Amino acid sequence: MAFLVVDGLTQRYGSVTALADFSLHVERGEFISLLGPSGCGKTTTLQALAGFVQPSAGRIVLDGRDITGLPPEKRGLGIVFQSYALFPHLTVAGNVAFGLEMRGLPRAEREGRVARMLELVHLSELAGRYPRELSGGQRQRVAIARALVIEPPVLLLDEPLSNLDAKLRETMQFELRRIQRKLGTTTLMVTHDQAEALSISDRVVVMDGGRIQQVDAPHRLYEQPASRFVGSFVGKTNWLQGTARGGAVELAGGLRLPLVNDDGAGDGAVAAEGSTVSLVLRPEKLRLQPPGQGRLPARVAERFFLGSQWLYRVESALGALEVACANDGRAPWPEQAEVALDWADDVARRLPAEGQA
Amino acid sequence: MNRSRAAPYALSAPALLLFALMVLLPLALTALLSFQQFSYESGVQGGFTLAAYAAVLGDGFYWEVFGRTGWVALLATLICIAIGTPEAYILSRMRPPWRSAFLLVILAPLLVSVVVRAFGWSLVLGPAGFVNQFFEAIGIGRVRMLYTPIAVVVALVHVMLPFMVIPVWTSLQKLDPMVENAALSLGASRFTVLRRVVLPQVLPGLLSGALIVFALSASALAIPGLLGGRRLKMVATLIYDEYLHELNWPLGAAIALALLAVNLAVMLGTQALIEGHYRKRLGA
Numbered sequence: 001m002a003f004l005v006v007d008g009l010t011q012r013y014g015s016v017t018a019l020a021d022f023s024l025h026v027e028r029g030e031f032i033s034l035l036g037p038s039g040c041g042k043t044t045t046l047q048a049l050a051g052f053v054q055p056s057a058g059r060i061v062l063d064g065r066d067i068t069g070l071p072p073e074k075r076g077l078g079i080v081f082q083s084y085a086l087f088p089h090l091t092v093a094g095n096v097a098f099g100l101e102m103r104g105l106p107r108a109e110r111e112g113r114v115a116r117m118l119e120l121v122h123l124s125e126l127a128g129r130y131p132r133e134l135s136g137g138q139r140q141r142v143a144i145a146r147a148l149v150i151e152p153p154v155l156l157l158d159e160p161l162s163n164l165d166a167k168l169r170e171t172m173q174f175e176l177r178r179i180q181r182k183l184g185t186t187t188l189m190v191t192h193d194q195a196e197a198l199s200i201s202d203r204v205v206v207m208d209g210g211r212i213q214q215v216d217a218p219h220r221l222y223e224q225p226a227s228r229f230v231g232s233f234v235g236k237t238n239w240l241q242g243t244a245r246g247g248a249v250e251l252a253g254g255l256r257l258p259l260v261n262d263d264g265a266g267d268g269a270v271a272a273e274g275s276t277v278s279l280v281l282r283p284e285k286l287r288l289q290p291p292g293q294g295r296l297p298a299r300v301a302e303r304f305f306l307g308s309q310w311l312y313r314v315e316s317a318l319g320a321l322e323v324a325c326a327n328d329g330r331a332p333w334p335e336q337a338e339v340a341l342d343w344a345d346d347v348a349r350r351l352p353a354e355g356q357a
Numbered sequence: 358m359n360r361s362r363a364a365p366y367a368l369s370a371p372a373l374l375l376f377a378l379m380v381l382l383p384l385a386l387t388a389l390l391s392f393q394q395f396s397y398e399s400g401v402q403g404g405f406t407l408a409a410y411a412a413v414l415g416d417g418f419y420w421e422v423f424g425r426t427g428w429v430a431l432l433a434t435l436i437c438i439a440i441g442t443p444e445a446y447i448l449s450r451m452r453p454p455w456r457s458a459f460l461l462v463i464l465a466p467l468l469v470s471v472v473v474r475a476f477g478w479s480l481v482l483g484p485a486g487f488v489n490q491f492f493e494a495i496g497i498g499r500v501r502m503l504y505t506p507i508a509v510v511v512a513l514v515h516v517m518l519p520f521m522v523i524p525v526w527t528s529l530q531k532l533d534p535m536v537e538n539a540a541l542s543l544g545a546s547r548f549t550v551l552r553r554v555v556l557p558q559v560l561p562g563l564l565s566g567a568l569i570v571f572a573l574s575a576s577a578l579a580i581p582g583l584l585g586g587r588r589l590k591m592v593a594t595l596i597y598d599e600y601l602h603e604l605n606w607p608l609g610a611a612i613a614l615a616l617l618a619v620n621l622a623v624m625l626g627t628q629a630l631i632e633g634h635y636r637k638r639l640g641a
Binding site: 050051052071079086087102146147150 | 542544546547553
C-alpha cells in the first residue's frame with residue numbers, strides 16, 4: 001500500500017461540487033504537484049488533506065492509518081501557506097520553534113533542531129528578526145523551515161511561490177527541491193504555474209472542474225496529454241484535426257502523418273478507419289525552412305521575441321500554427337516571409353479518443 | 358518650497374485652533390481657577406493659594422472617593438476585557454448579515470440617552486426589579502444593588518463595551534486567518550491558538566480599548582450620579598457637587614485636575630509599560 005492514499009475524496013458546498021472523486025496514491029518521498037486553473041479543486045484537496053475542511057466523502061490514509069476524521073492539530077502535517085501565515089509576534093526562531101514547543105520538546109533539543117533547520121534554509125543570521133523585517137523570499141523560507149522542523153510525514157505547499165517575483169521564484173523552486181530531496185519528505189504542492197509544476201515535481205496531477213484530468217510524470221504530461229484540456233493548459237499547443245486512414249492520419253490538404261503513441265510505437269490499429277483524430281503538435285517540434293524544402297508551405301504572419309526563443313505565428317493549409325525556434329544566432333525570419341514547415345515523423349501525438357472534445 | 362512646507366500647518370490649523378479653543382483654553386482656565394481663594398461668605402476671590410489642593414490631599418474623604426472611583430473604573434475595565442474580547446472574536450468570525458446585526462446590538466447602548474439607560478438599569482436592579490425577583494425565585498433573597506457600586510459597574514460595563522469591542526475587533530480584522538490554521542497544523546490546540554497566537558496579536562487593540570474604557574469610566578458623571586445615589590460619591594459627581602451645590606469652584610477645579618492627572622498617569626504608564634513593548638514587535 002502506498003504511503004499516502006487518497007480515495008474518492010469529494011467535497012460539496014451546497015449544490016456546488018468543488019472536488020469530485022479525487023483518488024491518488026503517493027509513494028514515500030515523492031514530490032507531487034496539483035496543477036490547474038483557479039477553481040479546479042486543487043486548494044480544496046489540500047485543505048481536506050490538512051484537515052481544515054471535512055470532506056463530504058472519501059478517505060485519506062497516511063502510512064496505513066485513516067486520518068480522514070482527525071482535526072488538523074492531530075495530523076502532524078507540515079503546511080506552507082500561500083500567505084506564509086507566519087506568527088507576526090514571534091521571531092524567526094520563535095516561529096520555527098512553535099511546532100516543537102507544542103510537542104513538548106525540552107528547550108535544549110528545541111534550540112538545536114531550530115538552529116539546524118535555519119541553517120538548512122540559510123537563515124541562521126536572521127533568527128532574531130521578526131517576520132515584518134524580512135523580504136518575501138526570506139519569509140517563504142521561514143514558512144518552509146517552520147513546517148519541516150516538526151519532521152512531518154507529508155509536507156503540503158499551497159501556492160508557495162506565487163507571491164515572489166519571477167527571478168526569486170525560479171531560485172526558490174530549486175531551493176525547495178533541494179531541501180525536499182535532502183530530507184526526503186513526501187510533498188504535495190498546489191500551483192497554477194505549469195512551469196513550476198513541471199520543473200520540480202516527480203509527478204503532476206492536472207485538475208479541472210474539481211476532477212483529476214491526468215496524473216503523470218512532467219515530461220509524459222507534456223508529450224502525451226490525455227485530453228484537450230491538459231494539452232492546452234500545459235505548454236503551448238497546435239491542434240491538428242485529421243481522419244484515420246490506413247494506419248495514418250490524413251490532415252487537411254491531403255498531408256499524411258503516421259499514427260504513433262508516446263513511446264513511438266505504431267498506434268494505427270487503435271484508431272478506427274475513418275474516425276476523426278485530434279493531434280497535438282508542440283510549437284518547438286516544428287521547424288521553419290526556406291520555401292520548397294519542408295512538408296508544407298507557410299507564411300510568417302507575426303513573430304514575437306521571447307529571449308531564448310522566437311515565436312512565429314504562421315499561416316498554412318493546416319490553419320494558423322505556432323512555431324517556436326531557438327534563438328541560436330541565425331537571422332530570424334521576417335514577418336510576411338514565405339517559408340516551409342517541417343517536423344519529424346513521430347512528433348505529433350494523438351489524443352486518446354475520450355479526450356477528443 | 359516654502360509653500361509646500363507651510364501647507365501641512367495650514368491644513369491642520371483649523372483642527373489645532375478648535376483643539377486650542379475647546380480643550381486647552383477651558384483647561385487653562387480651570388487650572389487658574391483651582392489656585393484661587395474661596396470662602397463661603399464671599400465666594401471665589403482672586404489671588405493665589407494652594408488651599409484647594411491642600412484640602413484634596415489632606416482629607417481622607419477625597420482619598421476614599423478617588424480610591425472608589427479607581428476600583429470601580431478598574432473593575433468595569435476588567436469586566437469589559439473579559440466580555441468584550443471574546444465578543445469581538447465571535448463577531449469577527451460571523452458572516453456578513455449577522456455581523457452587522459450584532460454589531461448594532463453592541464453599539465445599541467450608545468444610541469440610547471444616558472438618562473434613559475440609567476433609569477432602565479434602576480428598574481432592572483431595583484429592590485423589586487427583575488433581577489431581585491429572579492434572586493428571590495431561586496432562593497437567594499433580595500440583594501441590594503441599586504445605589505451601590507454594583508449598579509454603577511454593571512451600567513458602566515453596559516455602555517463601555519462598544520469601546521472595548523471595536524478596537525479589539527479592528528485588530529482582529531488585521532489578522533491573517535491562515536495564521537490560526539498554521540498554528541493548528543503545528544499541533545496547537547484551539548485554546549492554545551487563542552492564547553499564544555490570537556491574543557498576543559490583538560493585545561495592542563485590547564490595551565487601547567482598556568485605556569479608553571478606564572478613562573471614560575473614571576470620569577463618568579451621569580451613571581454614578583443616577584445609579585450610585587446621593588451618598589455613593591465618585592470623583593465626577595464630587596466635582597459636580599463642588600461646582601453646583603457648594604459653589605466651591607476652586608476646590609471642584611482642583612479635584613478635576615487631580616482626576617485628569619491620575620487618568621493621564623494611568624494611561625501613559627500603561628502605554629509605556631506594555632504597549633511600547635508590543636509596538637516594537639508588531640510594528641503596528
